[in-house]
Amino acid sequence: MFNVLVLAYYFPPLGLSGVQRTLKFVKYLPFFGWKPTVVTCEPGAYYAFDETLLDDLKDKNIEIHRVKGKEINARLKKKGVVEMPSELVRKTLKFVSSVVYATDNKKAWSENAYQYCRKLLSEKKYDLVFISGPPFSMFEYAGMLKTEFDIPLITDYRDLWLGNHFAIYPTPFHKSLNRKREYEVLKLSDKIIVTNRRIKERLMEYYQFLQFSDIAILPHGYDPEDFINNPQNISLEKGYFHLTYSGIFYEYITPKYFLEAFRMIVDEKPDAAHKIKLHFAGILRKENRKMISKLGLSDYVVEHGYLNHLDAVGILKSSSALWFMVGDGKNSDTISSGKMFEYIGSGKPILACLSDGALKTILQEYNAAQIVPPADIHSIKNAILSLYSDFQKSALTEGSNEFRDKFRRDQLTEILSKEFNAVLRV
Numbered sequence: 293m294f295n296v297l298v299l300a301y302y303f304p305p306l307g308l309s310g311v312q313r314t315l316k317f318v319k320y321l322p323f324f325g326w327k328p329t330v331v332t333c334e335p336g337a338y339y340a341f342d343e344t345l346l347d348d349l350k351d352k353n354i355e356i357h358r359v360k361g362k363e364i365n366a367r368l369k370k371k372g373v374v375e376m377p378s379e380l381v382r383k384t385l386k387f388v389s390s391v392v393y394a395t396d397n398k399k400a401w402s403e404n405a406y407q408y409c410r411k412l413l414s415e416k417k418y419d420l421v422f423i424s425g426p427p428f429s430m431f432e433y434a435g436m437l438k439t440e441f442d443i444p445l446i447t448d449y450r451d452l453w454l455g456n457h458f459a460i461y462p463t464p465f466h467k468s469l470n471r472k473r474e475y476e477v478l479k480l481s482d483k484i485i486v487t488n489r490r491i492k493e494r495l496m497e498y499y500q501f502l503q504f505s506d507i508a509i510l511p512h513g514y515d516p517e518d519f520i521n522n523p524q525n526i527s528l529e530k531g532y533f534h535l536t537y538s539g540i541f542y543e544y545i546t547p548k549y550f551l552e553a554f555r556m557i558v559d560e561k562p563d564a565a566h567k568i569k570l571h572f573a574g575i576l577r578k579e580n581r582k583m584i585s586k587l588g589l590s591d592y593v594v595e596h597g598y599l600n601h602l603d604a605v606g607i608l609k610s611s612s613a614l615w616f617m618v619g620d621g622k623n624s625d626t627i628s629s630g631k632m633f634e635y636i637g638s639g640k641p642i643l644a645c646l647s648d649g650a651l652k653t654i655l656q657e658y659n660a661a662q663i664v665p666p667a668d669i670h671s672i673k674n675a676i677l678s679l680y681s682d683f684q685k686s687a688l689t690e691g692s693n694e695f696r697d698k699f700r701r702d703q704l705t706e707i708l709s710k711e712f713n714a715v716l717r718v
Contacts, residue, residue: 293327295416296712297409299423299430301398303332303356304345307598308540308575309630311345313450313487314424316515316701317708319348324709328422329412331405334358339376339575344600348515359408361401378579379542390460394469398427406433413441420712424448426456432473435480444715447477448485448510454498455623457543475499482715485510485708487628488650494626508711511654512630513699514637518605526606529569533683535643535676536571536611538604539631541580544619544666547572548583550645553672555587564680569594573607608638612688613679617645619666625649633699639690641682643675660689 298318302310318328335341335358349356377385389397412418421443423434431447438445451457453474454467461467478484478499484507486492492507528534541547558565570589572580573596584593596607608614614635618627628650635642636658645666646652655661662678664671682688697703 293322293325294419294712294716294718296321296326296328296420296422297412297418298328298330299332299405299409299421299434300330301333301401301405301425301427301430303330305335305341305343306333306338307340307342307345307601310426310450312601312630313448313512315345315348316513317422317705318354319352319515320702320705321709322352322354323702324706326709326712329355329357329418331357331359331409331412333401333405334360336363337372337374339374340598341373342600344602357408357412359401359405361398361404363397363400376540376575376577378577382542386458387460387462390466391462393429394466395429395432395473396427399429402427402430402433405430406436409433409437410440413437413443418443419716420444420446422446422448422712424450425453426451428453428474431477435477438480438482444482445480446483446485446711446715447481449491449495450487450512450628452491452494452623452626455494457621457623457627471498478502481506483508483711485711487511488626489653490626490650491628494623508707510704510708510711511699512628512633513701513704514634514696515701516637518602518634519609519637522602522605522609526603526610528571528610531567532612533568533680534571534610534612535568535679536573536607536614537616538573538608538614538634539616539629540575541577544621544624544627545617545629546619547580547617549667549669550615550617550672551583551587551589553669553676554589554592556669556673557676558589558592561677564677565592568592568676568680571596571607571611573597573599573604605634605638608634608640611638611640612683613641613643614638615643615645617666618647618649618651619645620647627651636691636696636699639693639696641679641688641690643672643679645672657695658691659695660691 300314321328496502570592571594642661644663662675664675
């Protein structure tokens with residue numbers, strides 16, 4: 293077995309996005325000759341936790357080292373689960389954070405994790421360092437580890453660094469500093485992994501020294517074991533068309549246009565509307581609930597709250613169809629939503645509210661997707677009614693197994709292990 297040091301701030305028991313990709317890599321890497329050792333954060337205050345995710349690593353003898361930082365999450369450790377702020381508050385806090393921290397507010401944790409990794413690398417032989425971001429402040433320190441210990445480094449981009457859809461650059465200096473830091477890390481990386489072609493193209497546009505072969509595309513995926521071996525049986529009311537959204541809303545991802553489209557159905561086709569249930573599995577903010585209430589849709593909405601991962605998958609399996617959206621915004625075409633690949637794994641029909649971008653390109657090959665512009669209320673309304681009509685006729689289409697297999701987590705991890713082997717030339 294080769295040894296890989298895996299650096300990932302977002303890792304179970306933290307929930308929400310960002311944890312699944314690294315967790316599943318760690319789960320399956322031992323099957324392909326790589327023993328991972330994980331360095332992650334010590335859980336502090338956060339919006340959601342899911343202890344059940346760690347069941348994936350039971351009896352696998354995976355070392356997990358938890359490092360404490362000084363970021364706000366760590367300082368509020370005793371708070372446990374905290375309420376997700378409104379978008380206005382989140383953006384305000386993000387701006388303040390961006391003024392103080394040029395890269396991101398996880399820098400204190402990154403410094404501590406760097407020192408901890410130095411200790412590990414001094415005590416044991418590791419063949420490679422693999423780091424997944426965001427956050428990207430740790431990327432800088434990973435580059436320092438590569439230089440100090442002469443160890444291969446593979447950087448994994450779940451999203452863009454420079455130009456990230458969440459990024460705020462208060463001054464030109466902040467932006468140029470991020471560009472300089474990213475340039476230095478990419479120069480040191482032995483291989484760069486990205487989740488989609490749009491991110492690859494953007495990196496090659498920003499940094500002219502990069503060659504096509506320097507960057508490999510490894511998309512998000514789904515774990516077939518989460519579906520096949522899932523004991524969860526979510527009972528949904530029979531006779532209704534159950535349309536489900538799994539996840540949270542933020543930035544360009546909003547339920548606004550979908551809810552307005554459904555309000556039109558209520559007004560124009562009330563008989564159909566009364567046979568449709570809108571399910572939300574995840575964190576709904578107060579502003580989302582207020583929107584639902586203002587549109588008079590409370591009787592049509594079923595809110596499940598944040599669920600552990602198996603229960604969330606159970607909802608997907610039990611639903612008639614699934615929907616999600618990514619609106620237009622800065623570099624939104626590079627967003628690779630992890631939940632879309634679990635939607636694909638379910639085989640269910642998908643209503644996707646998308647503009648041109650990475651997600652739309654992939655879904656166009658899924659033979660059970662209706663893709664409409666994210667803010668086109670009339671098109672969304674018609675797509676919902678079309679799916680409902682198919683449901684009434686028992687004619688809902690499922691995605692092809694051949695297409696779904698492209699995104700199996702075990703097979704994606706095998707590809708990652710081959711990239712590891714290539715770097716080591718073994």
